[in-house]
Amino acid sequence: MAEARPTFEEFFGTEHARLFGALCFVTGDRDEAEEIMQDAFLRLWERWDQLRLDDASAYLFRTAMNVFRNRYRRTALSLRKTLAIAPSNDAFATVDDRDLVVRTLRDLTADQRAAMLLTGYVGLTSEEAGQMLGMRPSTVRTLATRARAAIRERAGETE
Amino acid sequence: MIDERQVFERVMRGFVPPDDSLERLVHRRDRKRRNQRIAAGALGLAVGLAAILIGSSLIRSDQSVPVQPAPTSELRPVLREGEVLVEGNGLGRVDAIDPSTGDQRTLAKCKDPCAIIYRHAISADGRWLAYEVWTCVGALPCESEAGIWATNALREDRQLTQSCDRPDSCHQEVWAWSPQGATLAVYEGGDVSKLFTIDPQTGDRTTLATPDVDVSTIAWSPDGASVVYAATGLQSVDLGSGETTRLTDLVGDVDSIGWSPDGTRLVLDDFLAGRNRILVMNADGSDQRVLVDQGAPQGPGAPAWSPDGTRIAYVSTPGSVGPNSGHFSFEVWVIGADGSAPTRLFHGKCCIGDWDGPVWSPDGGRIAFFDDIDVDYGTWLVVNADGTGGPTEIDELEVKRWRSSP
Numbered sequence: 221m222a223e224a225r226p227t228f229e230e231f232f233g234t235e236h237a238r239l240f241g242a243l244c245f246v247t248g249d250r251d252e253a254e255e256i257m258q259d260a261f262l263r264l265w266e267r268w269d270q271l272r273l274d275d276a277s278a279y280l281f282r283t284a285m286n287v288f289r290n291r292y293r294r295t296a297l298s299l300r301k302t303l304a305i306a307p308s309n310d311a312f313a314t315v316d317d318r319d320l321v322v323r324t325l326r327d328l329t330a331d332q333r334a335a336m337l338l339t340g341y342v343g344l345t346s347e348e349a350g351q352m353l354g355m356r357p358s359t360v361r362t363l364a365t366r367a368r369a370a371i372r373e374r375a376g377e378t379e
Numbered sequence: 380m381i382d383e384r385q386v387f388e389r390v391m392r393g394f395v396p397p398d399d400s401l402e403r404l405v406h407r408r409d410r411k412r413r414n415q416r417i418a419a420g421a422l423g424l425a426v427g428l429a430a431i432l433i434g435s436s437l438i439r440s441d442q443s444v445p446v447q448p449a450p451t452s453e454l455r456p457v458l459r460e461g462e463v464l465v466e467g468n469g470l471g472r473v474d475a476i477d478p479s480t481g482d483q484r485t486l487a488k489c490k491d492p493c494a495i496i497y498r499h500a501i502s503a504d505g506r507w508l509a510y511e512v513w514t515c516v517g518a519l520p521c522e523s524e525a526g527i528w529a530t531n532a533l534r535e536d537r538q539l540t541q542s543c544d545r546p547d548s549c550h551q552e553v554w555a556w557s558p559q560g561a562t563l564a565v566y567e568g569g570d571v572s573k574l575f576t577i578d579p580q581t582g583d584r585t586t587l588a589t590p591d592v593d594v595s596t597i598a599w600s601p602d603g604a605s606v607v608y609a610a611t612g613l614q615s616v617d618l619g620s621g622e623t624t625r626l627t628d629l630v631g632d633v634d635s636i637g638w639s640p641d642g643t644r645l646v647l648d649d650f651l652a653g654r655n656r657i658l659v660m661n662a663d664g665s666d667q668r669v670l671v672d673q674g675a676p677q678g679p680g681a682p683a684w685s686p687d688g689t690r691i692a693y694v695s696t697p698g699s700v701g702p703n704s705g706h707f708s709f710e711v712w713v714i715g716a717d718g719s720a721p722t723r724l725f726h727g728k729c730c731i732g733d734w735d736g737p738v739w740s741p742d743g744g745r746i747a748f749f750d751d752i753d754v755d756y757g758t759w760l761v762v763n764a765d766g767t768g769g770p771t772e773i774d775e776l777e778v779k780r781w782r783s784s785p
Contacts, residue, residue: 229401232400232401232404233401236396236400236401237395237396238391240394240395240396240400241390241391241394241396242391244394245387245390245391245394250394253394254396254397254400257396257400258400258403258404258407261404262404262407262408265404265408267653269653322390325386325390336383337387340383340384340387341383341384341387341391368383371386
């Protein structure tokens, strides 16, 4: 007997915390993460009946990354970082502000965190992460490498 | 040695989503559905009739947005000979560049260093540059600078609209320059939604309609005599008489509208009942035909008329590809305006990322588009419109020239 297709609400229940965490990690801002997550789920919901179930998670993540990328593509985020203006609702502050690694993550750019997340946590190849972020694979590798180097360097300073 | 996995796990544990995430999503969806029901249901007709009455009775001039005094000098074109527009480093600037010399200068710049210029366009007479400033980006607060601005060759910047409703919220704005002269058609969403034209020189406004639902796109007829907009169905405002005419209700959420070069036909792409479609119809709404109808999550879109009005180019993202099947391939197609001879001109090996176009060459022989996945990031490609040959790279500035050609 075929397994019953979960409702959208059930799917939301199993996926939203993971997606929210990933988006907090990438954006560094809880409000922004929530906004992107809502956008992505709404787009998925509108197409819920057309999606193959085994596509849904990938489609959701892809959509969220698209929303993230479009919002940040021509934005002043990098400028905001340059000017060192703190995010309005710092996601990393809720983790552990005293944690050295967390503080280092906060200082990385959103692109660096995204590259690190997709290759190091989600388990995508540089090619796959590049497709998701709209970057060349070499750019993804460079961003992730720089992010890891920054963390190692900061950790090394205290040893 | 740092265990990266441990870092991720530790950090992720601290990110707990709000308890009411699903409730907020449901509320958002219901709001959207309510608007769609209004658009599709019996109310649509009543709203349309009301819009016709209101639209024709409300044609009037007003000065509801203060603008700076008009320049007294005679205006030169914003761009000097040979120059094209470029974004200034992707941040809050619009620059002009002369490709032959490489000289670059700034035409418009945001006042707030955190703001961005989301969109910009030069008026048909070349004397005004309109640009839309966004301050509601990311976690940034909405500032009074948000809205549509215009500047001229003397760098006399003036704010034509304000899109900031509240400190944390900006409303939607849709705008397009008239095909002749320099009149801007603007739809302002928010608390008092309104479709109007505005003269950047004087700031004078003429209200065209007060749609009950958001307008998604507007398009001037080639002769500048009317403006078609998509809200509840498709409607047309005659600028001479002020009369609003309902062209059709048989469309979904319309993304874009394009007039044929001779002004007799319309092409649009919409999303209706889970289907992405490209439709053509006469300018009065008659002879409506669906040229492309695709049910994939991301279907056809961005239709563009050929210069002779016989063909339509469009992009399509027909199916899942790659190891993560949430990726969609990217294609460029051309089809006869009567639905004949659909021809695929480009099939991306991989997945849609960022894209732009399609843009026809002035002679109608080639079609350019931007593909950031199959080739190096940020590359424009061009294909022959008859399907012969493969894609080759083309300079973005050349595409800009095509876009600005009459």
